[in-house]
Amino acid sequence: MTSRERVERIINFQVPDRIAFNFWMDRRRMAELDAKYGADFRINHYDADVVESFVLVEYPHGRYESANGTSWLAEPLFTSYDQVCDIVLPDPNSSDIYSLLKEDLAKYKSKAVVCDFPNVLSVLESMRPQAELYMDMFTYPDELKKLCNKLSDFMAAVAENVCKLDITALYVMDDCACNKGLLISPATLREFILPHWKKVIDAAHTYNKPVFFHSDGNLEEIWDIFACELNVRMLNPLQPNLQDVSVFKRKYHGQTGIYGGIETGILHIMSPDHIREHVRNLFEKAGKGGGLIMSTHDIDYSITNEQLDTFVSAIKSCVY
Numbered sequence: 250m251t252s253r254e255r256v257e258r259i260i261n262f263q264v265p266d267r268i269a270f271n272f273w274m275d276r277r278r279m280a281e282l283d284a285k286y287g288a289d290f291r292i293n294h295y296d297a298d299v300v301e302s303f304v305l306v307e308y309p310h311g312r313y314e315s316a317n318g319t320s321w322l323a324e325p326l327f328t329s330y331d332q333v334c335d336i337v338l339p340d341p342n343s344s345d346i347y348s349l350l351k352e353d354l355a356k357y358k359s360k361a362v363v364c365d366f367p368n369v370l371s372v373l374e375s376m377r378p379q380a381e382l383y384m385d386m387f388t389y390p391d392e393l394k395k396l397c398n399k400l401s402d403f404m405a406a407v408a409e410n411v412c413k414l415d416i417t418a419l420y421v422m423d424d425c426a427c428n429k430g431l432l433i434s435p436a437t438l439r440e441f442i443l444p445h446w447k448k449v450i451d452a453a454h455t456y457n458k459p460v461f462f463h464s465d466g467n468l469e470e471i472w473d474i475f476a477c478e479l480n481v482r483m484l485n486p487l488q489p490n491l492q493d494v495s496v497f498k499r500k501y502h503g504q505t506g507i508y509g510g511i512e513t514g515i516l517h518i519m520s521p522d523h524i525r526e527h528v529r530n531l532f533e534k535a536g537k538g539g540g541l542i543m544s545t546h547d548i549d550y551s552i553t554n555e556q557l558d559t560f561v562s563a564i565k566s567c568v569y
Contacts, residue, residue: 256299260542262350262506267567269361276318302350309338330407345464347354350362350414367424390441412453423446425442425464461508470500494535517548
Protein backbone atom coordinates (compact mmCIF):
# COMPACT_ATOMS: atom_id res chain seq x y z
CA MET A 250 0.00 0.00 0.00
CA THR A 251 1.42 3.40 -0.97
CA SER A 252 1.42 6.31 1.44
CA ARG A 253 -1.27 8.04 -0.58
CA GLU A 254 -3.49 4.95 -0.57
CA ARG A 255 -2.92 4.61 3.18
CA VAL A 256 -3.89 8.21 3.88
CA GLU A 257 -6.90 8.13 1.57
CA ARG A 258 -8.24 5.08 3.37
CA ILE A 259 -7.70 6.71 6.75
CA ILE A 260 -9.43 9.99 5.91
CA ASN A 261 -12.37 8.04 4.51
CA PHE A 262 -12.61 6.12 7.80
CA GLN A 263 -11.48 2.85 6.31
CA VAL A 264 -8.85 0.54 7.76
CA PRO A 265 -5.35 0.81 6.22
CA ASP A 266 -2.41 -1.54 6.69
CA ARG A 267 -0.88 0.69 9.39
CA ILE A 268 -1.11 4.17 10.85
CA ALA A 269 0.07 6.99 8.58
CA PHE A 270 2.20 9.80 9.98
CA ASN A 271 3.95 13.09 9.55
CA PHE A 272 5.76 15.42 11.97
CA TRP A 273 7.10 18.94 12.32
CA MET A 274 10.00 20.15 14.43
CA ASP A 275 11.86 23.26 15.49
CA ARG A 276 13.11 24.55 12.13
CA ARG A 277 16.71 24.68 13.33
CA ARG A 278 16.56 20.97 14.17
CA MET A 279 14.97 20.23 10.84
CA ALA A 280 17.82 22.03 9.10
CA GLU A 281 20.33 19.89 11.02
CA LEU A 282 18.57 16.69 10.01
CA ASP A 283 18.28 17.83 6.40
CA ALA A 284 22.06 18.29 6.46
CA LYS A 285 22.56 14.86 8.06
CA TYR A 286 20.13 12.79 5.99
CA GLY A 287 19.52 14.89 2.88
CA ALA A 288 16.76 17.26 1.84
CA ASP A 289 13.20 16.40 2.84
CA PHE A 290 14.53 13.99 5.47
CA ARG A 291 11.06 13.32 6.87
CA ILE A 292 10.02 11.84 3.56
CA ASN A 293 13.24 10.43 2.15
CA HIS A 294 14.75 9.10 5.39
CA TYR A 295 11.78 8.40 7.66
CA ASP A 296 9.26 7.68 4.88
CA ALA A 297 6.54 9.97 6.22
CA ASP A 298 3.22 9.47 4.48
CA VAL A 299 2.08 13.09 4.24
CA VAL A 300 3.88 15.81 2.31
CA GLU A 301 2.83 19.30 3.32
CA SER A 302 3.44 21.59 0.38
CA PHE A 303 2.68 25.28 -0.02
CA VAL A 304 1.49 27.94 -2.37
CA LEU A 305 4.07 30.70 -2.79
CA VAL A 306 2.04 33.75 -1.86
CA GLU A 307 3.93 36.74 -0.51
CA TYR A 308 1.27 38.61 1.43
CA PRO A 309 2.07 42.19 2.42
CA HIS A 310 3.32 42.09 6.00
CA GLY A 311 5.00 44.13 8.68
CA ARG A 312 8.67 44.04 9.64
CA TYR A 313 9.79 40.92 11.48
CA GLU A 314 12.73 40.23 13.77
CA SER A 315 14.11 36.77 14.49
CA ALA A 316 16.18 35.14 17.21
CA ASN A 317 16.65 31.61 18.54
CA GLY A 318 14.41 30.05 15.92
CA THR A 319 11.48 32.40 16.57
CA SER A 320 10.20 35.37 14.55
CA TRP A 321 7.88 38.09 15.76
CA LEU A 322 6.22 41.17 14.36
CA ALA A 323 8.37 44.17 15.28
CA GLU A 324 6.61 46.83 13.21
CA PRO A 325 3.07 46.60 11.80
CA LEU A 326 2.22 46.96 8.15
CA PHE A 327 -0.38 49.59 8.95
CA THR A 328 -1.33 51.68 11.97
CA SER A 329 -4.57 53.10 10.56
CA TYR A 330 -7.29 51.53 8.46
CA ASP A 331 -6.94 54.52 6.14
CA GLN A 332 -3.78 52.77 4.92
CA VAL A 333 -5.52 49.48 4.10
CA CYS A 334 -6.58 50.64 0.64
CA ASP A 335 -2.88 50.67 -0.28
CA ILE A 336 -2.56 46.90 0.31
CA VAL A 337 -2.11 45.14 -3.02
CA LEU A 338 -2.47 41.38 -3.36
CA PRO A 339 -0.83 39.25 -6.07
CA ASP A 340 -2.60 37.89 -9.13
CA PRO A 341 -4.19 34.60 -7.96
CA ASN A 342 -3.62 33.13 -11.43
CA SER A 343 0.13 33.74 -11.44
CA SER A 344 1.88 30.46 -12.25
CA ASP A 345 4.64 31.28 -9.76
CA ILE A 346 2.22 30.78 -6.87
CA TYR A 347 1.76 27.10 -7.72
CA SER A 348 5.29 26.16 -8.79
CA LEU A 349 6.39 24.48 -5.53
CA LEU A 350 3.12 22.59 -5.16
CA LYS A 351 3.35 21.28 -8.72
CA GLU A 352 6.97 20.30 -8.13
CA ASP A 353 6.06 18.34 -4.99
CA LEU A 354 3.13 16.63 -6.73
CA ALA A 355 5.46 15.49 -9.51
CA LYS A 356 8.21 14.42 -7.09
CA TYR A 357 6.07 12.56 -4.56
CA LYS A 358 3.41 10.78 -6.59
CA SER A 359 3.09 7.93 -4.10
CA LYS A 360 2.68 10.29 -1.12
CA ALA A 361 -0.36 12.16 0.15
CA VAL A 362 0.40 15.75 -0.82
CA VAL A 363 -1.67 18.31 1.07
CA CYS A 364 -1.47 22.04 0.45
CA ASP A 365 -0.90 24.15 3.57
CA PHE A 366 -3.15 27.18 3.34
CA PRO A 367 -3.04 29.97 5.96
CA ASN A 368 -6.34 31.83 6.32
CA VAL A 369 -7.27 35.36 7.34
CA LEU A 370 -6.17 35.32 10.99
CA SER A 371 -2.70 34.10 10.06
CA VAL A 372 -2.28 36.79 7.43
CA LEU A 373 -3.78 39.58 9.52
CA GLU A 374 -1.44 38.77 12.40
CA SER A 375 1.50 39.30 10.05
CA MET A 376 0.17 42.80 9.35
CA ARG A 377 -0.95 43.99 12.77
CA PRO A 378 -0.25 42.94 16.39
CA GLN A 379 -2.64 40.29 17.65
CA ALA A 380 -3.96 42.32 20.59
CA GLU A 381 -4.70 45.33 18.38
CA LEU A 382 -6.33 43.08 15.80
CA TYR A 383 -8.76 41.70 18.37
CA MET A 384 -9.51 45.22 19.61
CA ASP A 385 -10.23 46.21 16.01
CA MET A 386 -13.15 43.78 16.02
CA PHE A 387 -14.88 46.19 18.40
CA THR A 388 -13.43 49.57 17.43
CA TYR A 389 -13.17 49.18 13.63
CA PRO A 390 -15.51 46.28 12.81
CA ASP A 391 -16.58 47.43 9.35
CA GLU A 392 -13.06 48.26 8.23
CA LEU A 393 -11.74 44.93 9.48
CA LYS A 394 -14.53 43.00 7.76
CA LYS A 395 -13.76 44.79 4.50
CA LEU A 396 -10.09 43.79 4.75
CA CYS A 397 -11.02 40.20 5.65
CA ASN A 398 -13.28 39.99 2.61
CA LYS A 399 -10.52 41.29 0.36
CA LEU A 400 -8.15 38.65 1.70
CA SER A 401 -10.58 35.74 1.61
CA ASP A 402 -11.77 36.55 -1.92
CA PHE A 403 -8.16 36.24 -3.01
CA MET A 404 -7.65 33.09 -0.93
CA ALA A 405 -10.74 31.44 -2.40
CA ALA A 406 -9.47 32.11 -5.92
CA VAL A 407 -6.11 30.55 -5.05
CA ALA A 408 -7.82 27.61 -3.32
CA GLU A 409 -9.87 26.96 -6.43
CA ASN A 410 -6.72 26.77 -8.56
CA VAL A 411 -5.03 24.52 -5.98
CA CYS A 412 -7.98 22.16 -5.89
CA LYS A 413 -7.87 21.69 -9.65
CA LEU A 414 -4.54 19.93 -9.04
CA ASP A 415 -4.10 16.36 -7.81
CA ILE A 416 -3.74 17.18 -4.12
CA THR A 417 -4.99 14.80 -1.45
CA ALA A 418 -6.44 17.61 0.68
CA LEU A 419 -6.45 21.35 1.28
CA TYR A 420 -4.99 22.13 4.70
CA VAL A 421 -6.48 25.37 6.09
CA MET A 422 -4.57 26.97 8.98
CA ASP A 423 -5.54 29.63 11.53
CA ASP A 424 -4.63 29.63 15.21
CA CYS A 425 -7.75 30.66 17.11
CA ALA A 426 -7.12 29.14 20.56
CA CYS A 427 -4.61 28.87 23.40
CA ASN A 428 -4.19 26.25 26.12
CA LYS A 429 -7.15 27.59 28.10
CA GLY A 430 -9.57 27.87 25.18
CA LEU A 431 -10.58 30.20 22.36
CA LEU A 432 -8.80 33.52 21.90
CA ILE A 433 -12.13 35.19 21.09
CA SER A 434 -15.70 34.20 21.86
CA PRO A 435 -17.55 31.80 19.54
CA ALA A 436 -19.92 34.65 18.64
CA THR A 437 -17.05 36.95 17.65
CA LEU A 438 -15.39 34.12 15.75
CA ARG A 439 -18.63 33.53 13.85
CA GLU A 440 -18.97 37.19 12.98
CA PHE A 441 -15.43 38.01 11.89
CA ILE A 442 -13.59 34.81 10.96
CA LEU A 443 -15.89 31.89 10.22
CA PRO A 444 -17.26 33.31 6.92
CA HIS A 445 -13.73 33.48 5.55
CA TRP A 446 -12.85 29.94 6.58
CA LYS A 447 -16.06 28.80 4.95
CA LYS A 448 -15.35 30.67 1.73
CA VAL A 449 -12.06 28.82 1.23
CA ILE A 450 -13.38 25.47 2.48
CA ASP A 451 -16.38 25.69 0.15
CA ALA A 452 -14.00 26.22 -2.77
CA ALA A 453 -12.26 22.96 -1.87
CA HIS A 454 -15.51 21.06 -1.46
CA THR A 455 -16.66 22.29 -4.88
CA TYR A 456 -13.79 20.23 -6.31
CA ASN A 457 -14.48 17.29 -3.95
CA LYS A 458 -11.27 17.88 -2.02
CA PRO A 459 -11.30 17.01 1.68
CA VAL A 460 -10.19 19.73 4.07
CA PHE A 461 -7.77 19.44 6.97
CA PHE A 462 -7.74 22.25 9.54
CA HIS A 463 -4.99 23.37 11.92
CA SER A 464 -5.31 25.41 15.06
CA ASP A 465 -3.23 25.06 18.18
CA GLY A 466 -4.90 25.21 21.56
CA ASN A 467 -8.05 23.84 23.16
CA LEU A 468 -10.76 23.83 20.49
CA GLU A 469 -13.36 21.74 22.28
CA GLU A 470 -15.83 24.62 22.42
CA ILE A 471 -16.02 24.70 18.61
CA TRP A 472 -15.52 21.05 17.69
CA ASP A 473 -19.07 21.04 16.31
CA ILE A 474 -18.30 23.97 14.03
CA PHE A 475 -15.41 22.11 12.42
CA ALA A 476 -17.23 18.78 12.17
CA CYS A 477 -20.83 19.75 11.50
CA GLU A 478 -20.75 23.20 9.88
CA LEU A 479 -17.47 23.33 7.98
CA ASN A 480 -17.28 19.59 7.24
CA VAL A 481 -13.59 19.49 8.08
CA ARG A 482 -12.28 15.98 7.45
CA MET A 483 -9.20 16.02 9.74
CA LEU A 484 -8.45 18.34 12.68
CA ASN A 485 -4.87 19.13 13.73
CA PRO A 486 -3.18 18.81 16.16
CA LEU A 487 -5.87 18.10 18.78
CA GLN A 488 -3.30 18.41 21.56
CA PRO A 489 -3.95 15.48 23.93
CA ASN A 490 -2.88 17.40 27.03
CA LEU A 491 -5.70 19.87 26.34
CA GLN A 492 -8.44 17.74 24.77
CA ASP A 493 -9.57 14.14 25.18
CA VAL A 494 -8.92 12.32 21.91
CA SER A 495 -11.16 9.45 23.06
CA VAL A 496 -14.12 11.79 23.44
CA PHE A 497 -13.43 13.39 20.06
CA LYS A 498 -13.20 9.95 18.46
CA ARG A 499 -16.54 8.84 19.91
CA LYS A 500 -18.35 12.01 18.90
CA TYR A 501 -17.05 12.49 15.37
CA HIS A 502 -15.79 9.18 13.99
CA GLY A 503 -16.93 8.85 10.41
CA GLN A 504 -17.18 12.62 10.10
CA THR A 505 -13.99 14.31 11.31
CA GLY A 506 -10.76 12.52 12.16
CA ILE A 507 -7.54 13.42 13.93
CA TYR A 508 -4.36 14.59 12.20
CA GLY A 509 -2.14 14.84 15.25
CA GLY A 510 -2.75 13.51 18.74
CA ILE A 511 0.92 13.41 19.77
CA GLU A 512 2.06 15.17 22.96
CA THR A 513 4.58 17.45 21.26
CA GLY A 514 5.54 19.41 24.35
CA ILE A 515 7.21 16.52 26.20
CA LEU A 516 8.29 14.15 23.42
CA HIS A 517 11.88 15.38 23.77
CA ILE A 518 12.05 14.37 27.46
CA MET A 519 10.41 10.96 27.10
CA SER A 520 12.37 7.73 27.43
CA PRO A 521 12.18 5.32 24.47
CA ASP A 522 9.74 3.13 26.40
CA HIS A 523 7.59 6.14 27.26
CA ILE A 524 7.52 7.18 23.60
CA ARG A 525 6.41 3.71 22.55
CA GLU A 526 3.74 3.68 25.24
CA HIS A 527 2.47 7.13 24.22
CA VAL A 528 2.18 6.16 20.56
CA ARG A 529 0.49 2.83 21.32
CA ASN A 530 -1.94 4.53 23.70
CA LEU A 531 -2.98 7.00 21.01
CA PHE A 532 -3.44 4.17 18.51
CA GLU A 533 -5.66 2.27 20.93
CA LYS A 534 -7.71 5.36 21.79
CA ALA A 535 -8.22 6.83 18.33
CA GLY A 536 -7.00 4.42 15.65
CA LYS A 537 -9.92 2.00 15.39
CA GLY A 538 -11.68 2.13 12.04
CA GLY A 539 -9.38 4.71 10.46
CA GLY A 540 -9.63 8.44 11.03
CA LEU A 541 -6.18 8.87 12.63
CA ILE A 542 -2.98 10.19 11.07
CA MET A 543 -0.35 10.60 13.77
CA SER A 544 1.37 13.95 13.61
CA THR A 545 2.90 16.63 15.79
CA HIS A 546 3.17 20.35 15.83
CA ASP A 547 6.75 21.56 16.42
CA ILE A 548 8.84 19.02 18.33
CA ASP A 549 11.41 20.67 20.61
CA TYR A 550 14.87 21.45 19.26
CA SER A 551 16.52 19.19 21.85
CA ILE A 552 14.97 15.93 20.65
CA THR A 553 17.67 13.33 20.01
CA ASN A 554 18.08 11.12 16.98
CA GLU A 555 17.33 8.10 19.18
CA GLN A 556 14.06 9.61 20.39
CA LEU A 557 13.01 10.49 16.86
CA ASP A 558 13.94 7.05 15.53
CA THR A 559 11.97 5.45 18.36
CA PHE A 560 8.98 7.68 17.66
CA VAL A 561 8.82 6.79 13.97
CA SER A 562 9.42 3.08 14.59
CA ALA A 563 6.65 3.04 17.19
CA ILE A 564 4.21 4.59 14.73
CA LYS A 565 5.11 2.10 12.01
CA SER A 566 4.46 -0.74 14.46
CA CYS A 567 0.80 0.34 14.77
CA VAL A 568 -0.60 -2.14 12.27
CA TYR A 569 -4.18 -3.26 11.79
